Every structure is written in C-alpha cells, then in structure tokens.
Amino acid sequence: MRFLIPLGVFLVMVIFLAIGLSLDPRNLPSPLIGKPAPTFQLSKVEEPSQALTPESFRGRVILLNVWASWCVSCRQEHPVLLELAQRQEVPIFGLNYKDQLTAARDWLSKFGNPYEASGFDQDGRVGIDLGVYGVPETFVIDKKGLIRMKHTGPVTPQALEKDILPLVERLKQEP
Amino acid sequence: MSAEIGQWCLILAVLFAIAQGVFPLLGAARGIPLWMSVGRAAGRAQFLFLAIAFGCLIDGFIANDFSILYVASHSNSELPLYYRVAATWGAHEGSMLLWALILSVWTVAVTLFCRSLTLPFQARVLGVMGLISTGILLFILLTSNPFDRLVPMPPDGNDLNPLLQDFGMTIHPPMLYMGYVGLSVAFSFAIAALLGGTLDSAWARWSRPWTLVAWIFLTFGIVLGSWWAYYELGWGGWWFWDPVENASFMPWLVATALLHSLAATEKRGAFKAWTVLLAIFAFSLSLLGTFLVRSGVLTSVHAFASDPARGLFILVFLALVVGSSLLLYALRAPSIRDSAHYALISRENLLLMNNILLVTAAASILLGTLYPLVLDALQWGKISVGPPYFSNVFAPLMAPVILLAGIAPLFAWREASLAKVWGKIRWLAPAALTLGIITTALFWELKDIKVLAGLSMAFWLIGGTLLSLWSRVQLRSSVLEGLQSQSLSSYGMTIAHLGIAVFLVGLVLSDRHSVEKVVRLAPGDTAAIGRYDFIFKGIKTVDGPNFKAQEGLFEVRSEDQLITELKPQKRSYRVQRNTMTEAAIDPGVTRDLYVALGEPLDAGAWSVRLYYKPFIRWIWFGGLFMMMGGLLALLDRRYRRHKMDPLVTA
Amino acid sequence: MKTLILLLTLTGSSALFATEIRSFADPDKAARYDRLIGELRCLVCQNQSLADSDADLAQDLRNEVYEMIAAGQSDAEAIRFLTDRYGDFVLYRPPIKPTTFLLWGGPLLILLFGGVMAWRYARQRKPQPLSPLSEADQDTLERLKKTSG
Numbered sequence: 001m002r003f004l005i006p007l008g009v010f011l012v013m014v015i016f017l018a019i020g021l022s023l024d025p026r027n028l029p030s031p032l033i034g035k036p037a038p039t040f041q042l043s044k045v046e047e048p049s050q051a052l053t054p055e056s057f058r059g060r061v062i063l064l065n066v067w068a069s070w071c072v073s074c075r076q077e078h079p080v081l082l083e084l085a086q087r088q089e090v091p092i093f094g095l096n097y098k099d100q101l102t103a104a105r106d107w108l109s110k111f112g113n114p115y116e117a118s119g120f121d122q123d124g125r126v127g128i129d130l131g132v133y134g135v136p137e138t139f140v141i142d143k144k145g146l147i148r149m150k151h152t153g154p155v156t157p158q159a160l161e162k163d164i165l166p167l168v169e170r171l172k173q174e175p
Numbered sequence: 176m177s178a179e180i181g182q183w184c185l186i187l188a189v190l191f192a193i194a195q196g197v198f199p200l201l202g203a204a205r206g207i208p209l210w211m212s213v214g215r216a217a218g219r220a221q222f223l224f225l226a227i228a229f230g231c232l233i234d235g236f237i238a239n240d241f242s243i244l245y246v247a248s249h250s251n252s253e254l255p256l257y258y259r260v261a262a263t264w265g266a267h268e269g270s271m272l273l274w275a276l277i278l279s280v281w282t283v284a285v286t287l288f289c290r291s292l293t294l295p296f297q298a299r300v301l302g303v304m305g306l307i308s309t310g311i312l313l314f315i316l317l318t319s320n321p322f323d324r325l326v327p328m329p330p331d332g333n334d335l336n337p338l339l340q341d342f343g344m345t346i347h348p349p350m351l352y353m354g355y356v357g358l359s360v361a362f363s364f365a366i367a368a369l370l371g372g373t374l375d376s377a378w379a380r381w382s383r384p385w386t387l388v389a390w391i392f393l394t395f396g397i398v399l400g401s402w403w404a405y406y407e408l409g410w411g412g413w414w415f416w417d418p419v420e421n422a423s424f425m426p427w428l429v430a431t432a433l434l435h436s437l438a439a440t441e442k443r444g445a446f447k448a449w450t451v452l453l454a455i456f457a458f459s460l461s462l463l464g465t466f467l468v469r470s471g472v473l474t475s476v477h478a479f480a481s482d483p484a485r486g487l488f489i490l491v492f493l494a495l496v497v498g499s500s501l502l503l504y505a506l507r508a509p510s511i512r513d514s515a516h517y518a519l520i521s522r523e524n525l526l527l528m529n530n531i532l533l534v535t536a537a538a539s540i541l542l543g544t545l546y547p548l549v550l551d552a553l554q555w556g557k558i559s560v561g562p563p564y565f566s567n568v569f570a571p572l573m574a575p576v577i578l579l580a581g582i583a584p585l586f587a588w589r590e591a592s593l594a595k596v597w598g599k600i601r602w603l604a605p606a607a608l609t610l611g612i613i614t615t616a617l618f619w620e621l622k623d624i625k626v627l628a629g630l631s632m633a634f635w636l637i638g639g640t641l642l643s644l645w646s647r648v649q650l651r652s653s654v655l656e657g658l659q660s661q662s663l664s665s666y667g668m669t670i671a672h673l674g675i676a677v678f679l680v681g682l683v684l685s686d687r688h689s690v691e692k693v694v695r696l697a698p699g700d701t702a703a704i705g706r707y708d709f710i711f712k713g714i715k716t717v718d719g720p721n722f723k724a725q726e727g728l729f730e731v732r733s734e735d736q737l738i739t740e741l742k743p744q745k746r747s748y749r750v751q752r753n754t755m756t757e758a759a760i761d762p763g764v765t766r767d768l769y770v771a772l773g774e775p776l777d778a779g780a781w782s783v784r785l786y787y788k789p790f791i792r793w794i795w796f797g798g799l800f801m802m803m804g805g806l807l808a809l810l811d812r813r814y815r816r817h818k819m820d821p822l823v824t825a
Numbered sequence: 826m827k828t829l830i831l832l833l834t835l836t837g838s839s840a841l842f843a844t845e846i847r848s849f850a851d852p853d854k855a856a857r858y859d860r861l862i863g864e865l866r867c868l869v870c871q872n873q874s875l876a877d878s879d880a881d882l883a884q885d886l887r888n889e890v891y892e893m894i895a896a897g898q899s900d901a902e903a904i905r906f907l908t909d910r911y912g913d914f915v916l917y918r919p920p921i922k923p924t925t926f927l928l929w930g931g932p933l934l935i936l937l938f939g940g941v942m943a944w945r946y947a948r949q950r951k952p953q954p955l956s957p958l959s960e961a962d963q964d965t966l967e968r969l970k971k972t973s974g
Contacts, residue, residue: 003508007502007505017472017545018490031910032910130910446946519948542935543928558916559919563918568932773879
C-alpha cells in the first residue's frame, strides 16, 4: 500500500500541471474588483484647463482605458476602441499613463480619439492606485463607481463581444 | 542542404531509438538473445546520426544560413564565431537537440563500460534509455524542429539573446544537461533491476559510478550557472530561488541523497526499495525541470521560449515515463527484501536521516515552486513564492544535515558504540564553538549570531571530517601507511564534506556582510565603501562586434594604494536593441569588489551600483571542492571495470 | 505573442529612466527599506524583486515604498498599500492564511512523515535477538561439548 504513495502524489501533481498549462501566469486578477475606483483629479489631455475626476462619469457605466503614446500594443487595440466609440454603446474614458502631453495629443489627432475624455497621469500615481502594471489595461466601472472588471493587454474584438460588452449590458440594468 | 541532411539524420535517429527501445526490452522479457543484442548497435547508430544532425545545425550557424528559421532567430552575421557555435544550444530547439545528443552519448558510454553485465540486464538498461530517447526525439521532430526552413530567407538574423553572449553561459547548458541526462543511467539501471528482479548490492555497485558522474556534472553546471548570474545579471546576487534554478537544484539534492543511500545499499544491502525510488525520483525531477522550463507554466527570470503545445507534449511524456516507473515500483517494491540488520545507532541510520532531510528539502522546494500554480488552478488567487520562503524553509533543514555530515563518518556500520564516538568527538563541539566565537569576535561582531552559528558549524564540519579521517589513518602502524591505505573514495568524501564547510563560510559571510551602495557619481567623484575608495574617472564609448558600449573607468584605492582599475560597461546591442549591464569585478579570496553602471544622469554623472562582497568566491570554491571530491571517488580502484562482478540474472 | 508585445513595450520604456538614489537619515529605516524592496516582486518583470529591477514600474513602486518608510509608516502599512492595489502576488513572502497553510506547514509535514516512515523501518532492522535453542538442539550441543572436550 505505502508503495503506491509516490504514484498517487505524482498523479495529483500531473493533474495540476495539466490545468496549469491552460493558465496564463502573467494574468493577474485585480484586488480592486468590487471596490470603488480610486479618487483622482487629473487635467484632461484634450483640454488641460479642465479636470477629469470620477464625478465626470458618476451614474454611468463606462470603460476606463489606460493608454500611452509610447505603448506599442495600444496601437493594436486602437481601431477596436474607435469602432466601439462609434457604436455609442458605452462611453470610453482614457487614462493617459506616464506620457508627454504633446506626444499624447499628436497620437490622438493622428490615430483618432475614441475617448470622451482622457486624464493626463504624468507621474503614474493614479495608475498605481488602479494597480496598473502593463499598458494597455481596461476597467469596467459601474454606475456607483465600483470597478467590476479589469482586462489586461490590448482589447480584442473577441474579448469585447464575449466578456466586456455583456457585462456592460448587465450593469446598465442595475439601478 | 545541411538542414535537410540534419533533418534526415534526426528521423533515422528516431528509428534507431525506437529499435533500441523495443527489441531489447521484448527480447529480455521473452529470452531472445538476438533481440536483446540489438540495443547496443542501435544505440551507437543513434549517436552517430544525432552527432551528424547536431553537426549540421552547428554548420548552419557557422555558415550564417538564415534560411533555417532557428539560425535566423538566434544568430546574426555580426555575432562572433565562438558565440555562433554556442548559439546552437542557446535556445529551445537546439538545446533539446543537445539534450538528445547527450542522452545518446550516455547510451554509448553504457555500451562501452557495461559489457560485463549480463545480456538481459544490459538489454533492459539500453531499452529504457531508448524509450526515453524516442520520446525526446519525437518531441523535437513534432514540436520543436531546429531544421525548419524560413521562406523567404531574411537578409540577416535576429541575433542571440545578449544575456547568453558570455563564456559561462555557453558551457553552462552542456554541463547541466550532462548532469540531468546522466541521471537517466541510474534511472535505467533501477528500472532494469525492477523489471528483472535483480535488485542486489551488485546493482548498487554498478549504479554508483554513473550516479557520481552525473552528480559531478550537475554540481559543475549549477556552480557555473550561479557564477554567471552573479557577474552577468548585474545586481550581485548568486542565487534567486527562481523556478529554473530550482529545477536544477531539486535533482541535485535527490542525487546527493541517492549517492549516500547507494553507499548503504552497496556496502550493507540496506534500504534497497528506498534507493531504487530515489533513482527514479532523481531523473523524474530532471524531466520535471525540463517541463517547467519549456512549458511556460511558471514565469522565471530566465525567459526562455515557452509554448503550451510543447508543454502538453512534455507533460504527457513525463506522465508516461514517471507514471509507469512509479507503477512498476508499486508492483515490485513489496517483494524487495532487505537482508541487512543493524542497530538504531549505526552508520546506516545516520545515512537514512541524511536522506530524509535532503529529500524533504527537495520536496519543499517542489512544493514552493508548484504552490502558486496549484492555487491558481483552484482559482484561490495568485501568490508568489520567493526567496524569503525558500531560505526560511531550507536553512532549518540543512543545518542538521551539516551537523550530521560532521560526525556520521565516525559511526561504524551495523552497530556503532556511542561511547567510542563520544570519546572521539568530546572536544569537537566546544572547540568549534570557541573557534567560531574567536573568529567572529576578531573580524566581525560577536553579536552577529548568524555569522557565529555559520562559522561554528563550518568548524564543526571541518573538525569532524578531519577527525574521522584521522581515526581511520590511526588504525595503521604509521601515519604515512595509514594515509596510503585510505581509498580514493574516502578521500573524495573528505574533500566533498570540506567543500560544504567552504560553501557555508562563503554563504554566511557574503550574506551578512556585503555592502551595497547606489550612488550618483560625476567624473572625478569618489565613493567609499569601508576602506575602499571608488574614484570615477570618466566614461568612454567602445565598439564591440555587435554592440556599442559606454565604458566607465573606476580606480579603486585603499589607503592611497591603487588596488585595481575597473571598467564596467553598459552595452547596447544593435540587433536585439536591448541594453545589458556588464559588471566589472575585482575578484579576491576574501572579498570581491563589484561595480555596475546604472543609468546616465544629468551633467555627465551616472548612477552606479557598488558592491563589496566578502568571501563570496567561497560559495563557488565550495561547489568546486564537492565536485573534486566526486572526481576523486570516481577514480577509486573499485570502479575499474575488471574488478566489478557481473550482475547475476534472476 | 500578446505577452511578447506587452514585454517589449514594458522593457522598451524602462531604459529611459534612471536608477534613483535614496538616502535615509535613520539607518533603521534604510535597513527596513532595503529588506522590503528585496521581498517585493516586480510585477512586470519575469521574476525579479523591486530591488533588482530597473523597470519603470519597479522604480515608481520603490518610490512609493521609500516615501512611506521615510514618512514613518510601518512595514505592514507599506505592504498593505501594495497588496490593496496589486494583490498578494507582489509578496515574495506569501502571507500566512488558510490558502497558504499547506505551503508553510508542508515542509514540516513532509519531514514528520519521512521521520515516521524511517523510524518504523529502522526498528524492523534491529538485529534479532538469538532465539532460544530447542531441547533437541540443547542435547546436541551438550553432546558435542562432551565429545570435543
């Protein structure tokens, strides 16, 4: 009987390794899910004299997209966001993370601006409060200002249709 | 052209591997001598074709044949010839081919040195090795073919990862693989013995030298890897408890345990079932290491190619090899009878304690390495298990191992008299502690308990090891005769155990008394660490074959004496477009001085990392000592071929 | 591929920023700071601590830790700040809680298990006391003694 112990332990290990193969070790769940979005006050990239705060989108279900002009994969998701903005299903706000103001503006005028407004987070403090570790990242924030979902990496059409938009629809039904 | 030849040789090698795996095992089961003798020829043919295939790949690198995808991805026409050759095993596909080649080298070695084994036993050993080789070669052909062509051919290649453009890193993988794969011989011996029911002391005697050779390579490979991390990664660490490092350390710990239990099995016929299980564990952990590194289930500082399809293949292979071995073990082990009887106080039981501690250490590292994965799989959250965990767990397990190693050789086999041993070691503990206190108080501070404990343990180990040598020498009429009468393997053990003490001194002192400073230095500025002044003379640009570097010049002075000039570099590689920190080190027996450039700041100033690392070299000296001990033991007369009795067939 | 791009963007930006230089008036705070950043994981690197990494985010987080320690906050508060935002993943020393009991207790359990198995095995291996001779054997022995004597 005791000679079967090594085999048993090994088989359990193999099962976990097999599950492990389908997991992405780099994908981190955010501890902020279900918690209120951090408060901040940033000047808008488009109009630095105006401020962007969570009050700007209180009462609405929105996407908060973290982007930067130096970020290569932001270019990749940009057309997806532009198309989403045109459909007007959900407002997109931007968090311009550790960027230069002129570079960010050039980038928006060159590739198009899907954002209702982008906050200019030059030193990345708001990014840290949001637990940002790799740009681009996208948060779904509900009407009460709670973070309900975080998508790391470029937003793909699949992720949008499968996960993000269905959640947005559900959140819109909430009071 | 060479890629196609290589491809064909690879396919032929698989066919020979299958023949080597199937015929001898069936032949041994049914008693057909002709089938059994296929193993030897097939093994040699497999080696021949793998060597040609490997040669073809090297040729592709030398000739800058960028129509081969693997060459185009990992080489460049500007890369110096030496690194182009080494780039052959610099990435996934080539290193797996090296793995297979090394396995076939071990196979040929078995065919050469095991001719006096009985035919069925030989056939089973070669058969098991053939099956392993079949799996690895199929893995290469199906998921990681290094000979795939790239159409259209790019004008130049993507270059080798700059981290790997370094001497240490070119020989580290072959050494490590010699160790990993070498454990397959002990594994195959164990499986052959389980299949044939010939688990006796002759089996242990045959397994010992093979395990020892593999262990020597593994030790060397780990020492090289640690040394490389120290000077190449640029932040002065030498061991990070990274999954890839753990993957090499676990087999080493188990192989060390195996060496000790094989001694008991050979000399006394003790714990056979356990020894055979250890032989299975040691190689299984090598395979598991390959899986962890190649599948990408764990993130690691050594970012290698990783791919889930490859991971799945290796996992299935791992499950088949290890699962069937453990099943065979579960079926056969109950009928293994140990003949030996010995008292509770005996060398046998001390070796058993050593084994329990070493294997617990290996199992704990496995637990820590896989735990994040298990939690993630259960969706219980993501955690990191890092150095604080491993050192907390490892130190309490290793302390008793070191204390035991100091006195275990003084205990007799079968039944040791505590009174006799006590008579010999009565003064050991007080003497070790006194020496520890004196040295700590003289050179450091007495309140530094960790240094005191570490040094006292080192003195204990050195004292005990020399005492046991002395007690054996004393049995002869003169010291000279006594020294001559000792076997080489007993000297080997002595030196290897002294190596642990050397390692321990390096570990404790470099850990407790290293000084690190991150400073801003403008040309002409001086930074002081202890009695050393580092004077920043300036920066100049130098050209390398495939990089441009900013090279700093530092004068190191102590009490106005010039000690050395250090020239650390910040390299930027043209093709891969990344920057590498090339630290400059002034090595010394009692301390290293280490300078690494950080980033340029304003007005010609740089941020600079300066380190003073006392006794850090002793860490690797210790490893080399252990390796030398292994080499000495290997030269022991007992292992010469004609002296070894053939295994008896059951 | 996605992760590769992610990696490229992250490492690409990191080279632009300088390793910062920190000083504390209080050597105790300096030691705590050094220990903390050595035990915190850099999120964007493959497997490096904050102390070892030159990545951009690692520098920002070092900054946060530095300011908290310099402002007199405790280690626990600094760790709370990071785990609130990034989760337990940032800790190289996993916190002790129900999901990690097995991790921290595992080595001891393995050692105990091994110890018990070894103890049971070793007891079986003790030299057997010689069994008393049967009467017939006693007679033979006596007879042999007499004849040889």
